[in-house]
Amino acid sequence: MSNIKNIAVLTSGGDAPGMNAAIRAVVRAGIYNGLNVFGVKRGYDGLVSGDMYAMDVKSVANIIQRGGTILKTARSDEFRTIEGRQKAYENVKAAGIDALVVIGGDGTFTGASKFLEEFDIPIIGLPGTIDNDLAGTDFTIGYxxxxxxxxxxxxxxxxxxxxxxxxxxxxxxxxxxxxxxxxxxxxxxxxxxxxxxxxxxxxxxxxxxxxxxxxxxxxxxxxxxxxxxxxxxxxxxxxxxxxxxxxxxxxxxxxxxGGSPTCMDRVLASRLGVAAVEALLEGRKGEMAGLVHGEVQFISFNKAIKHIDSINQDLLRIVEILSL
Amino acid sequence: MSNIKNIAVLTSGGDAPGMNAAIRAVVRAGIYNGLNVFGVKRGYDGLVSGDMYAMDVKSVANIIQRGGTILKTARSDEFRTIEGRQKAYENVKAAGIDALVVIGGDGTFTGASKFLEEFDIPIIGLPGTIDNDLAGTDFTIGYxxxxxxxxxxxxxxxxxxxxxxxxxxxxxxxxxxxxxxxxxxxxxxxxxxxxxxxxxxxxxxxxxxxxxxxxxxxxxxxxxxxxxxxxxxxxxxxxxxxxxxxxxxxxxxxxxxGGSPTCMDRVLASRLGVAAVEALLEGRKGEMAGLVHGEVQFISFNKAIKHIDSINQDLLRIVEILSL
Amino acid sequence: MSNIKNIAVLTSGGDAPGMNAAIRAVVRAGIYNGLNVFGVKRGYDGLVSGDMYAMDVKSVANIIQRGGTILKTARSDEFRTIEGRQKAYENVKAAGIDALVVIGGDGTFTGASKFLEEFDIPIIGLPGTIDNDLAGTDFTIGYxxxxxxxxxxxxxxxxxxxxxxxxxxxxxxxxxxxxxxxxxxxxxxxxxxxxxxxxxxxxxxxxxxxxxxxxxxxxxxxxxxxxxxxxxxxxxxxxxxxxxxxxxxxxxxxxxxGGSPTCMDRVLASRLGVAAVEALLEGRKGEMAGLVHGEVQFISFNKAIKHIDSINQDLLRIVEILSL
Amino acid sequence: MSNIKNIAVLTSGGDAPGMNAAIRAVVRAGIYNGLNVFGVKRGYDGLVSGDMYAMDVKSVANIIQRGGTILKTARSDEFRTIEGRQKAYENVKAAGIDALVVIGGDGTFTGASKFLEEFDIPIIGLPGTIDNDLAGTDFTIGYxxxxxxxxxxxxxxxxxxxxxxxxxxxxxxxxxxxxxxxxxxxxxxxxxxxxxxxxxxxxxxxxxxxxxxxxxxxxxxxxxxxxxxxxxxxxxxxxxxxxxxxxxxxxxxxxxxGGSPTCMDRVLASRLGVAAVEALLEGRKGEMAGLVHGEVQFISFNKAIKHIDSINQDLLRIVEILSL
Structure with a gap:
């Protein structure tokens, strides 16, 4: 059995449609599994400053269709320093948080990777970025x-x-x-x-x-x-x-x-949000949950951010043929 | 080298968003490859009655974003009879048409399968239906x-x-x-x-x-x-x-x-439309072009219509968890 | 100077897009004019049961673009009885509420009219219904x-x-x-x-x-x-x-x-919401604020609900001409 | 009885959503009244170069919901010269066109005014511009x-x-x-x-x-x-x-x-298109049809373009109050 009782979720980097659906899934899957779930405001900044609050089922009601992120997001300069991460760790411990779900892009996972390495906090990542520039998932949430x-x-x-x-x-x-x-x-x-x-x-x-x-x-x-x-x-x-x-x-x-997420982004965010919570309970950490060929898969943060955008030559050819 | 010089395209069964994008792709890919392309009106009915016309690049201009099908569609009772298919064959021969691209669902492919068997006309199918109920493709055009x-x-x-x-x-x-x-x-x-x-x-x-x-x-x-x-x-x-x-x-x-097709349906229709023409030129027939894990694949008509809808249990579980 | 210090706002009858924009305008115009503003839940039901809460500028942030009504709405059987209205009056007095803004249709104004007559509470109405069936305004909010x-x-x-x-x-x-x-x-x-x-x-x-x-x-x-x-x-x-x-x-x-309100509905709701508050402060009551030929006007509740839908013959003629 | 048998319609200036709905209304109202209707391509340029074609009921089928203008539009330098207008007049006469409907903004009406003055061709204008900067109508088509x-x-x-x-x-x-x-x-x-x-x-x-x-x-x-x-x-x-x-x-x-026109723009364009044809048949000319307080009205071209944008002070006040 897992020792995880309390988890926290945050969104980081540029906002992407579907982030709210992902937050909702993490919160509800957490509660469904008997966990307490905290929401951290403004990404890693909220960890550093201790700006977090307990979320319940109602905290995430009626947000699945909304663009943006109710937890807000930011790029945190302080979290890039060891002092910032030390503060973050103290806040996490003070709140009794056992594990984190972080939703964002490559910058988010780079930070998560360091934080995990230094303080051994289990972290699972979700790919939340419109740029679709992560390895380990066919599509990112928002794309x-x-x-x-x-x-x-x-x-x-x-x-x-x-x-x-x-x-x-x-x-x-x-x-x-x-x-x-x-x-x-x-x-x-x-x-x-x-x-x-x-x-x-x-x-x-x-x-x-x-x-x-x-x-x-x-x-x-x-x-x-x-x-x-x-x-x-x-x-x-x-x-x-x-x-x-x-x-x-x-x-x-x-x-x-911005804008209300499409069906694909909502389903993707919902599936990965549930998968992230279950992964933490199974003892996973340092990995991003992605959807590859319709199935949930996990990839290490280091590999996720080493995305090489191999443009499908077939698509380029099609532009030429159809622009006839 | 292929002996195919003239091809025809038709839409059959219920209309689906993206059918126009598929027609456009077939017409332009045909012309790009030096073929003449005919449009058949109202599905197999148009084959039976000989209602078809030569299409050019402009025939399909500015339709990629439109719902419905400019070729119209219908369910043809006559084509279900051998007499109907005989008439269709005579019209096809009279027009000098060497091969067909048919866009539709399982009824469409059942008809195509018989027609090919009886008269040996090369036919390639495209999955055009909102129901997503065909094997051999992750998604159907319109879904x-x-x-x-x-x-x-x-x-x-x-x-x-x-x-x-x-x-x-x-x-x-x-x-x-x-x-x-x-x-x-x-x-x-x-x-x-x-x-x-x-x-x-x-x-x-x-x-x-x-x-x-x-x-x-x-x-x-x-x-x-x-x-x-x-x-x-x-x-x-x-x-x-x-x-x-x-x-x-x-x-x-x-x-x-109805409605303007999404990006996914437009890209899917465009890729498969090009693939259908190229498949005919390569000598394929009796197959549906589909997209599986991001790559174009072909499947026989008989297999395509034997779709068993294996509901992903993961999705059912997610409904329950998130409806908390 | 007006003796009005505290006002309450409610939505009643069927929900209509733009009701939230109207609530927002009432709340902000109230605060702008130094008033306290209460929100009543579920229309007259909330008055009868005393379900109301103090609203501030943030209570109505980021709702102008949302369909439905954050105050919820209902048809109240109890408020149709004198006992129900007596209870409502007691709750209004207990909360120190001096005046009301009610957003809804003819049923809403019929109730308001009785309540005002019996207990002399100043009430201003806003036309919130998709049916456009009220006199005294060119368009209702939501139409x-x-x-x-x-x-x-x-x-x-x-x-x-x-x-x-x-x-x-x-x-x-x-x-x-x-x-x-x-x-x-x-x-x-x-x-x-x-x-x-x-x-x-x-x-x-x-x-x-x-x-x-x-x-x-x-x-x-x-x-x-x-x-x-x-x-x-x-x-x-x-x-x-x-x-x-x-x-x-x-x-x-x-x-x-449902759905996000159009520009016209948002502007209409915003103008009328401000006008309702200013009307109360000027001593008006028993009237609906409407927009007639681009200008705010007031009409008594009794006249507002006696809408005779005079179909513009020109429009009927146009259907025939253009359906050629 | 009117001597008008043949009319032409054109769109000029920047394109605006609803122009197609207006063209459709002019064509159908013309045919309904027994007239022949010609479409002129690319605004006054098409008059100068004689680029026009006979339109029938089907020419305008299924366009009411489309943005842009099927007749295309342009700003014509040549029509600003007397030589250009002379050529235009000769083309108009050669085609037997008795009257014109021009859809556009102030530049369009300035040109129409000169053309009418010099060659005595009856012209009625329709306000087609997203800028809402014309007198004589509450709203322009597209706004x-x-x-x-x-x-x-x-x-x-x-x-x-x-x-x-x-x-x-x-x-x-x-x-x-x-x-x-x-x-x-x-x-x-x-x-x-x-x-x-x-x-x-x-x-x-x-x-x-x-x-x-x-x-x-x-x-x-x-x-x-x-x-x-x-x-x-x-x-x-x-x-x-x-x-x-x-x-x-x-x-x-x-x-x-761009984009599909709203209901208001479609109804406005439909009403004014019909009104324009009827006005020509009644002998009107040199006027723009507008909708003022829900009724069709006519205003001379010279007055229409002398729009003074009197910003409603009430709206400015509302921005301030609601931005609280």
């Missing part, structure tokens, strides 16, 4: 919602592009990963997709645009924010190269983070 | 959109349930499969989910509802339409068993079929 | 959201109707008023609209449908639930009269009540 | 949709603002008018709204923000793009003035133009 927000925005812009025969360069999220750009590009019938993983071949784009000049009246080029050039530069270059097109730039920005 | 439509509707009903302290019985689609009910139940924090795969245990539900009488003010029970009793009977029984609750019934009905 | 929910649902059903060449009979809310049906019918290009204010002329509908048999493939007939026959009967009659059409029925039901 | 798009975007951003305790400066459309900013600010609970009609009082904003530092964790400041400073400058100034806040800027941009 499916973010990409659907992107395509709904691009659909709206396509109305204008089509009405005015314009070319729109649209910058979407993805600092290190082109996956949001690539999948949203396929979904919105983009004529080209520029991603950090590959250099822009302006000649190829130019040829493709020229080839379809007669069959198409509007054009969408999706650029990942992490692309070597970024939306602003890309739109300037296209203006310079294609003086015949009426080029506009749209940077989607912060709207991509 | 992800339908389930998101369901949860958005339930979220709205939850507003009223919560405001009035009511219990809502909500019937969702799924004649043979409880998957839509189960995943939408998890996603909306339903207190119980009734599905065709299991008998209703009213005692257990009654106990669960009683247990949470103090912690919860609203209650949602999701019933799959294929459940042995159906929403109407379930709501009457609950009214009889729980006179203290203010019970209401909502049958979501036809809104679940 | 604009409900009608937009209706048209989004009908747009989805149109996808299926169009794909299958079907005729859909769609029943929408409106027990006494055909306005939701009429405006949603115009907005969705319905072929006919049946409303309580007029008898159904099946011959005329039949002729209109016949006339457009060639130009149209899908058909939508919108029926107000308060129509003399209702959606079920209408769909049966049309099936009998038009055996050539594939007729389906969809009853939208409860989804029409 | 209600645009403002709802804005508040849905701000709701999403509020999720992040609330999760991170951030202050967001959000720039919304409105070059000359603060109405979109003001109404969206009220609808989203913005702490401040900066509009072109008034100078920014940073001291007042600073005081208001300081006052609510304890009661609020997130803050939204809405800035109209036409504000003297613009979102970029405002966000820099706030960063400088409030170093304690985590300030972010979001420029909503082009997403505000």
């Amino acid at each position: 499916d919602t973010a990409i659907n927000t992107v395509i709904q925005a691009v659909d709206k812009i396509r109305d204008t592009a089509e009405s005015h025969d314009r070319l729109f360069v649209i910058e979407v999220m993805g600092r290190d990963s082109g996956l949001i750009a690539l999948r949203s590009g396929i979904s919105t019938g983009a004529e080209a997709v520029l991603i950090p993983e590959f250099n822009v071949d302006y000649d190829a784009i130019m040829k493709r645009l020229d080839k379809t000049r007669k069959s198409k009246s509007s054009r969408i080029i999706i650029v990942a924010e992490g692309d070597s050039e970024g939306g602003m530069v890309v739109s300037e270059r296209i203006k310079a190269n294609f003086p015949k097109y009426d080029v506009r730039l749209s940077i989607l920005g912060h709207i991509q983070r | 992800d959109t339908a389930i998101n439509t369901v949860i958005q509707a339930v979220d709205k009903i939850r507003d009223t349930a919560e405001s009035h302290d009511r219990l809502f019985v909500i019937e969702v689609m799924g004649r043979d499969s409880g998957l839509i009910a189960l995943r939408s139940g998890i996603s909306t924090g339903a207190e119980a989910v009734l599905i065709p795969e299991f008998n209703v245990d009213y005692d257990a539900i009654m106990k669960r509802l009683d247990k949470t009488r103090k912690s919860k003010s609203s209650r949602i029970i999701i019933v799959a339409e294929g459940d042995s009793e159906g929403g109407m009977v379930v709501s009457e029984r609950i009214k009889a068993n729980f006179p203290k609750y203010d019970v209401r019934l909502s049958i979501l009905g036809h809104i679940q079929r | 604009d959201t409900a009608i937009n929910t209706v048209i989004q649902a009908v747009d989805k059903i149109r996808d299926t109707a169009e794909s299958h060449d079907r005729l859909f009979v769609i029943e929408v809310m409106g027990r006494d008023s055909g306005l939701i049906a009429l405006r949603s019918g115009i907005s969705t290009g319905a072929e006919a609209v049946l409303i309580p204010e007029f008898n159904v002329d099946y011959d005329a509908i039949m002729k209109r449908l016949d006339k457009t048999r060639k130009s149209k493939s899908s058909r939508i007939i919108i029926v107000a639930e308060g129509d003399s026959e209702g959606g079920m009967v209408v769909s049966e009659r049309i099936k009998a009269n038009f055996p050539k059409y594939d007729v389906r029925l969809s009853i939208l039901g409860h989804i029409q009540r | 209600d949709t645009a403002i709802n798009t804005v508040i849905q975007a701000v709701d999403k951003i509020r999720d992040t603002a609330e999760s991170h305790d951030r202050l967001f400066v959000i720039e919304v459309m409105g070059r000359d008018s603060g109405l979109i900013a003001l109404r969206s600010g009220i609808s989203t609970g913005a702490e401040a709204v900066l509009i072109p009609e008034f100078n920014v009082d940073y001291d007042a904003i600073m005081k208001r923000l300081d006052k609510t530092r304890k009661s609020k964790s997130s803050r939204i400041i809405i800035v109209a793009e036409g504000d003297s400073e613009g979102g970029m400058v405002v966000s820099e100034r706030i960063k400088a003035n409030f170093p304690k806040y985590d300030v972010r800027l979001s420029i909503l941009g082009h997403i505000q133009r």
Whole structure:
């Protein structure tokens, strides 16, 4: 039997839709298993300052459909120092907390890894980030919602592009990963997709645009924010190269983070939240729960953050074929 | 080299969001590979009556985001007869069509299987149905959109349930499969989910509802339409068993079929549409293209329709844990 | 100067999107004007049972965008009796409440009118109902959201109707008023609209449908639930009269009540909530605040509930012209 | 009796949701009244180049719910010259067109006014612009949709603002008018709204923000793009003035133009489209059809474009009261 009686949950890093569904699952699965569950405010900052409170079934009622995180989130400079983590540990002990569930991205797991190593607190992580840039899970919590927000925005812009025969360069999220750009590009019938993983071949784009000049009246080029050039530069270059097109730039920005989570994100968060609690009770620690091919799996924090974004070549090929 | 020069595409059975994205992908991938592509109207009916037309790149412009199917769909009684299929074959030959892509569900593939057997026309199928009831693919085209439509509707009903302290019985689609009910139940924090795969245990539900009488003010029970009793009977029984609750019934009905497809359905349809054309060119036939663990795979029509809906026990457990 | 120091706010009758925005406006305008504001739970029931609590600025933070009502709502049988209202009065006095803001529809104002008459408590009403069936305001809070929910649902059903060449009979809310049906019918290009204010002329509908048999493939007939026959009967009659059409029925039901309010409902609720508080401070009572031609106006409760739904003939004419 | 037998319709200026609903209404009302209706492509450019085509009932089927304009739109330099207008007149005469309906904003009506004056072609205008900056109508076609798009975007951003305790400066459309900013600010609970009609009082904003530092964790400041400073400058100034806040800027941009029109925009467009055709048949010309207090009214082009945006002081007051 497990010695764990009290656990705490926190969200850290950028907020992602589905974080609330994950918090709810952790709290309810904890109570279901006879545990007391504490909520920590503002990520590791709340651990350092001791800002936490006892949660019950009602604390998480009616939040599964809400964007953001009711526990709030932050990036904590103090927790990056040994002094900060020492304070955090004292607060954890003072509250009688035996184990932690941390919801966030690579920064979150890096911190968790150190904390666990130094103070031997069992910690399980949940992948909560719109960037889908973690190993050990097919999708991160928030990614499916973010990409659907992107395509709904691009659909709206396509109305204008089509009405005015314009070319729109649209910058979407993805600092290190082109996956949001690539999948949203396929979904919105983009004529080209520029991603950090590959250099822009302006000649190829130019040829493709020229080839379809007669069959198409509007054009969408999706650029990942992490692309070597970024939306602003890309739109300037296209203006310079294609003086015949009426080029506009749209940077989607912060709207991509919020909103009510999709079914996939809610189910993913619910399954992983339950799995995290059960994993702690089974004695696991230092691992992230993920969903791989429909099944819950665990991966060490160190491996989770060493995600190599291997862009599926099939997707790139499809952009080209369908932008015909 | 393939002898295929002309192909035709049709949609059959109930319409599903993403069918247009699939049509677009077949047409463009066909043209990209140097083929002529014909569109057949109203499923097999159009084959029987010879209602088909040549499609070009522009025929499928600006449809990727639209629900329904521009080719229309129907269930064809005539195609179920050998005389009907004979007529269809003559039309296919007269038009010089060498191969077909059919988008639909199990009825569609049963018809395709017979047609291929009798007349040796290469046919590749795409899984287009909101019911997700086909083997050989993790998801069918339309399923992800339908389930998101369901949860958005339930979220709205939850507003009223919560405001009035009511219990809502909500019937969702799924004649043979409880998957839509189960995943939408998890996603909306339903207190119980009734599905065709299991008998209703009213005692257990009654106990669960009683247990949470103090912690919860609203209650949602999701019933799959294929459940042995159906929403109407379930709501009457609950009214009889729980006179203290203010019970209401909502049958979501036809809104679940339409709407702009989600990113997942658009990407799925686009990948499988391209794959179907390439499969025909490689000499495949009598198979459905599906996506399994992120990779395109093929399965024979006969196996695709022998889907056994193995409800993930983990999901059922999660409903119970989280409805605490 | 006003003697009013403490006010209370409640929501009553069916819930409507924008009620939360109205509560928020009453609470903040009260505090802005130096008052204490109490929230009463479950409408008049909360007055009768003394279920109320002090609200502050934070009580209403982050609710403007939410459907339903955080104060909950109910229809109170006890408040319909003099004994019930006597109890309510005692609770009001015990809490030191000097005046009330009640948000609801005609039942709400009928109760308020009696309560004020018997116990001389200043009360101002806000029109909170999706039915738009009150005099003294161009629109009620919730109506604009409900009608937009209706048209989004009908747009989805149109996808299926169009794909299958079907005729859909769609029943929408409106027990006494055909306005939701009429405006949603115009907005969705319905072929006919049946409303309580007029008898159904099946011959005329039949002729209109016949006339457009060639130009149209899908058909939508919108029926107000308060129509003399209702959606079920209408769909049966049309099936009998038009055996050539594939007729389906969809009853939208409860989804029409919930959801995040539109801009119009949020602005309307915010303006009227502020106006209600200022009216009480100016000594008004027994009146409903409404918005007429863009300006706040007040009307006595007795007049507000004597709404005669004068269907704009222009709108009926437009359905016919545009269903060509 | 009118001598008008053939009319043409065009959309000009920036695209706006509801333009398609207006085109549909003009085409169907024309046909209903026995007229032939031509569609002109790309606004006045299509008149100058003679790019127009005969429309029938089916040309406008299934477009009422679509953003953008199927006729496309443009700003025509050539039509600003007398030579351009001369060519346009010759094309109009050659096609036998007796009268025009033009859908757009002030630039559109300025052109129409000149064309009518020089060549005596009867023209009726419809207010199609998201900016709501025309006299003679309470709302322009597209405005209600645009403002709802804005508040849905701000709701999403509020999720992040609330999760991170951030202050967001959000720039919304409105070059000359603060109405979109003001109404969206009220609808989203913005702490401040900066509009072109008034100078920014940073001291007042600073005081208001300081006052609510304890009661609020997130803050939204809405800035109209036409504000003297613009979102970029405002966000820099706030960063400088409030170093304690985590300030972010979001420029909503082009997403505000597209999307499926709201019920109000569809009904407005449908009513005015019918009214425009009937007005031409009654001999009216040189006027814009508008909706004032629920009734169709006509105003001369010269008056329509002399809109003075008289910001309702009541709305400004409400921002302050409710941002408490």
